[in-house]
Amino acid sequence: MQKITIDPITRIEGHLKIEVEVDNGKVVDAKSSGEMFRGWEIILKGRNPVDAQMITQRICGVCPASHAQASTLNLDSALGVKPPENGRLIRNLMLGANYIQSHILHFYHLAALDYVDITAILNYKGKDPKLNRVKAWVKSEVDSGRTTAAAPFLPRYKGNYITDTELNIAAIADYLKALEMRSKAHEMLCIFGGKMPHEMGIMPGGATQKPTVDKIIAYASRLKELQTFIDNNYIPDVIEVAKVYKEYFSIGKGCGNFLSYGVFEEDIDGNNKLLPPGVYIDGKLKPFSADKIAEYVKNSRFSSGSGLHPSKGETVPQPEKPGSYSWIKAPRYDKKVVEVGPLARMVTAHLSGKNENVSKLIEGTLKIFNADINALFSVLGRHAARAFDCKVVADRCAEWVKQLDPSKPVHNKFEIPAEGKGMGLTEAPRGSLGHWITIKNKKIDRYQCVVPTTWNAGPTDDMGQKGPIEQALIGTPIKDPKNPIEAVRVVRSFDPCIACAVHMINPDGELISKFRIL
Amino acid sequence: MGLTRREFLELMGRGTVTVGVAGVTACASKTGGSEWVAPVKKSLEEKAVKAGNLPVLWIQGQSCAGCSISTINTVYPEIAEVLTETISLEFHPNIMASAGDLALKILTDAETNKKGKYVLVVEGSIPTKENGIYSTMGESNGKHITAKEWVERLGANAQAVLSVGTCAAFGGIPSGTPNPTGAMPVYKIIPKATVINIPGCPCHPDWVVGTIAHVLLFGVPELDEEKRPKLFFGKLVHDQCERRGYFDEGKMAKDYGDDEGCLFELGCKGPISHCDVPIRSWNNKVNWCIQCGSPCIGCTEPTFPDHEGEGLYSVLPVSKVKDIRWTGKIKKVKNLV
Numbered sequence: 001m002q003k004i005t006i007d008p009i010t011r012i013e014g015h016l017k018i019e020v021e022v023d024n025g026k027v028v029d030a031k032s033s034g035e036m037f038r039g040w041e042i043i044l045k046g047r048n049p050v051d052a053q054m055i056t057q058r059i060c061g062v063c064p065a066s067h068a069q070a071s072t073l074n075l076d077s078a079l080g081v082k083p084p085e086n087g088r089l090i091r092n093l094m095l096g097a098n099y100i101q102s103h104i105l106h107f108y109h110l111a112a113l114d115y116v117d118i119t120a121i122l123n124y125k126g127k128d129p130k131l132n133r134v135k136a137w138v139k140s141e142v143d144s145g146r147t148t149a150a151a152p153f154l155p156r157y158k159g160n161y162i163t164d165t166e167l168n169i170a171a172i173a174d175y176l177k178a179l180e181m182r183s184k185a186h187e188m189l190c191i192f193g194g195k196m197p198h199e200m201g202i203m204p205g206g207a208t209q210k211p212t213v214d215k216i217i218a219y220a221s222r223l224k225e226l227q228t229f230i231d232n233n234y235i236p237d238v239i240e241v242a243k244v245y246k247e248y249f250s251i252g253k254g255c256g257n258f259l260s261y262g263v264f265e266e267d268i269d270g271n272n273k274l275l276p277p278g279v280y281i282d283g284k285l286k287p288f289s290a291d292k293i294a295e296y297v298k299n300s301r302f303s304s305g306s307g308l309h310p311s312k313g314e315t316v317p318q319p320e321k322p323g324s325y326s327w328i329k330a331p332r333y334d335k336k337v338v339e340v341g342p343l344a345r346m347v348t349a350h351l352s353g354k355n356e357n358v359s360k361l362i363e364g365t366l367k368i369f370n371a372d373i374n375a376l377f378s379v380l381g382r383h384a385a386r387a388f389d390c391k392v393v394a395d396r397c398a399e400w401v402k403q404l405d406p407s408k409p410v411h412n413k414f415e416i417p418a419e420g421k422g423m424g425l426t427e428a429p430r431g432s433l434g435h436w437i438t439i440k441n442k443k444i445d446r447y448q449c450v451v452p453t454t455w456n457a458g459p460t461d462d463m464g465q466k467g468p469i470e471q472a473l474i475g476t477p478i479k480d481p482k483n484p485i486e487a488v489r490v491v492r493s494f495d496p497c498i499a500c501a502v503h504m505i506n507p508d509g510e511l512i513s514k515f516r517i518l
Numbered sequence: 519m520g521l522t523r524r525e526f527l528e529l530m531g532r533g534t535v536t537v538g539v540a541g542v543t544a545c546a547s548k549t550g551g552s553e554w555v556a557p558v559k560k561s562l563e564e565k566a567v568k569a570g571n572l573p574v575l576w577i578q579g580q581s582c583a584g585c586s587i588s589t590i591n592t593v594y595p596e597i598a599e600v601l602t603e604t605i606s607l608e609f610h611p612n613i614m615a616s617a618g619d620l621a622l623k624i625l626t627d628a629e630t631n632k633k634g635k636y637v638l639v640v641e642g643s644i645p646t647k648e649n650g651i652y653s654t655m656g657e658s659n660g661k662h663i664t665a666k667e668w669v670e671r672l673g674a675n676a677q678a679v680l681s682v683g684t685c686a687a688f689g690g691i692p693s694g695t696p697n698p699t700g701a702m703p704v705y706k707i708i709p710k711a712t713v714i715n716i717p718g719c720p721c722h723p724d725w726v727v728g729t730i731a732h733v734l735l736f737g738v739p740e741l742d743e744e745k746r747p748k749l750f751f752g753k754l755v756h757d758q759c760e761r762r763g764y765f766d767e768g769k770m771a772k773d774y775g776d777d778e779g780c781l782f783e784l785g786c787k788g789p790i791s792h793c794d795v796p797i798r799s800w801n802n803k804v805n806w807c808i809q810c811g812s813p814c815i816g817c818t819e820p821t822f823p824d825h826e827g828e829g830l831y832s833v834l835p836v837s838k839v840k841d842i843r844w845t846g847k848i849k850k851v852k853n854l855v
Contacts, residue, residue, distance in 0.1 A: 006618040008655050010611050013583045016653055037645075037652045038580045039698030043691060051830045054815055055823060058691050060721060061584020088762040113615045130598075144651050148624060152601070155624075156615035176598055181804070183591045190801035194810030196591075197584040197720050198817075201810040208774040208811035218804065222630075410811075411775035486817040488617055 014498025030473035061336035065098035066428030080421025087206025100186035119170030159485035229479035254472035278348030340431030579665035581642025592723035647700030687715035719817035785831030787816030
């Protein structure tokens with residue numbers, strides 16, 4: 001038995017530590033721990049409720065648009081206001097732009113270096129000036145002999161990188177192209193949001209940017225470029241990588257249960273969503289009910305009550321709690337472990353039969369690999385689902401942008417009530433995101449977020465069930481314990497965001513006290 | 519204590535780094551069997567080590583990674599050009615290939631072998647309560663290494679320190695009342711270091727790339743009393759705002775999304791906020807905060823997000839506006855407040 005600690009896990013958002021125990025070349029136990037805390041919910045207490053949609057965006061710089069969406073839906077419900085059509089559409093267009101940005105960033109810039117061999121560029125013989133510049137740089141770097149030559153792309157774990165030169169070079173070219181593409185997706189968001197990361201153009205009651213025709217075409221034109229990239233580069237690249245690493249269709253299965261809150265409002269009341277809510281548990285698709293969410297803390301560093309609904313949740317820290325190993329709580333749906341994220345959205349949308357575009361993509365891809373739906377519950381399944389999610393959202397954005405009406409308002413006025421309660425449920429690129437608010441004396445009395453990575457990276461619960469990432473790690477073959485590349489491939493397939501996952505609030509809003517150096 | 523142009527030109531590779539071949543080989547062999555490309559090993563045996571681009575170590579405390587994401591949005595120069603032609607980004611948690619001990623070794627190696635020869639970039643505030651246990655990265659002898667310790671160790675030996683984003687520069691949201699974790703700005707953790715603050719929530723890519731370029735080409739830029747480059751933060755948003763004419767006329771917007779009128783009465787913090795965003799714009803110049811109909815929230819200021827109890831959307835008291843280089847027609851506004 002050998003214990004491997006990977007701290008930090010890089011190429012994710014935030015501070016994550018993973019410990020795995022390896023026996024006979026396979027992971028037999030796994031622990032996932034969040035290592036950063038800021039106290040967002042404590043800081044929100046006592047502030048103007050409207051500040052929440054700016055402050056909660058700063059939980060995460062990769063998916064602020066999702067926090068903006070969850071927070072404004074939450075405030076809409078607490079303030080009793082709804083956006084006009086333009087407001088709804090602009091919110092979807094901003095959120096959609098960030099889905100595209102986040103998914104492209106994840107595949108190319110966070111995940112790909114686990115598969116693609118950057119040094120293959122030394123064998124490039126073509127005439128592309130950009131690639132030749134990279135080739136010249138890598139050559140001069142490795143010739144320099146510095147230990148940090150070709151940083152940040154080297155050093156890296158030793159492992160089975162792609163050996164086909166042509167595929168490597170195509171992937172490197174797309175890594176570079178993707179840098180430009182994800183930037184353009186941010187530009188799309190900025191056209192309506194004023195700035196990205198951390199958009200300005202969203203408010204309870206709608207949006208703030210009037211959809212003038214120049215804005216509409218500026219968005220639509222960039223989107224067309226991104227759709228071309230998704231169709232001709234992103235999806236084909238995922239499939240090419242999958243062809244080389246077929247074993248990863250059976251590695252990193254995880255819990256096999258999935259949850260989606262549903263996302264992208266198709267009407268003002270939010271009754272219809274582009275990607276529907278749903279729960280897939282023990283092989284069956286069921287309707288989603290927010291009442292069935294509870295957070296467990298037996299193995300988290302909290303002394304407060306376990307198994308509580310987020311609207312009643314409390315969080316009293318106990319750093320030296322015996323047996324605890326994470327600042328992340330363990331949320332469960334109907335006491336079951338569930339995975340959230342693009343795979344959960346695609347599985348629930350496909351099985352619900354409510355989105356034929358999703359079904360076409362899934363069925364077409366499974367055919368290429370002569371596989372059934374179980375192949376999706378894997379490292380490669382997560383990457384493929386993320387690419388499909390990206391395409392479905394981008395294609396729908398192209399329709400929403402045409403529905404904007406420059407002659408109509410974008411915002412409905414709101415007033416802050418003396419007392420109020422709200423809930424905002426949406427999906428961030430990396431999974432289900434919920435915000436809850438209680439307003440007293442026109443100020444925030446209580447603000448609670450349950451974020452995607454809490455679902456995925458949480459620890460073992462009170463019933464003894466391990467979290468989704470932990471379950472996905474168990475059974476993973478590790479060839480060389482000094483280079484646990486297989487383990488980081490599994491973890492990164494979830495696209496974890498730890499800044500989001502770690503929150504604590506004392507229900508009285510009191511300061512957290514008495515920590516010892518651990 | 520500034521950084522001279524000559525010192526940086528030397529770092530840029532016009533001199534040679536005096537790391538012995540034997541030392542480097544030893545480092546490489548200590549990486550636990552990890553992969554170093556064959557040509558590296560080969561060249562190590564053949565010739566002395568040449569300097570490359572300016573080594574940059576980018577670490578994160580209590581951050582959201584938004585400043586990293588923003589920085590890679592740089593358009594001219596694009597980020598690939600920055601990474602290959604300007605800096606050598608030896609450590610960056612979100613981008614680097616390596617993980618775990620292999621990654622941390624880059625930091626500990628720089629600490630011992632590159633004293634005074636790298637730039638440290640810090641993103642995120644630094645928690646200080648309970649000895650900084652709220653933000654850790656890596657372990658040493660079974661003990662967590664805190665962000666505070668990394669900043670102290672790497673900051674002490676850095677040629678210069680860039681605090682990117684308002685969290686690193688001033689504490690930002692983590693330091694907002696009641697500051698549960700004792701979040702502090704970097705310059706207070708390492709008061710002796712040469713620190714340049716590049717605030718903003720997030721920082722603008724041009725400010726980061728521009729400051730690095732300034733340091734490389736002309737030395738440390740002129741800083742204001744908040745250690746911000748005057749070049750980017752010397753003027754008030756209010757004084758450069760495209761809606762300033764409305765303010766001077768006393769014509770006020772009544773709701774978010776009004777395309778006419780000044781946003782002052784909707785809580786705009788333009789009159790107390792320093793940056794060039796009204797001119798520079800965001801994301802390849804497609805839009806900016808006030809242009810999209812949303813009030814400035816004062817994200818480049820040391821008071822963000824509390825603004826002395828005002829929060830993000832309270833109407834600024836006229837006294838406060840007056841205090842800060844007021845140039846408008848105050849009487850008209852006074853009637854409106």
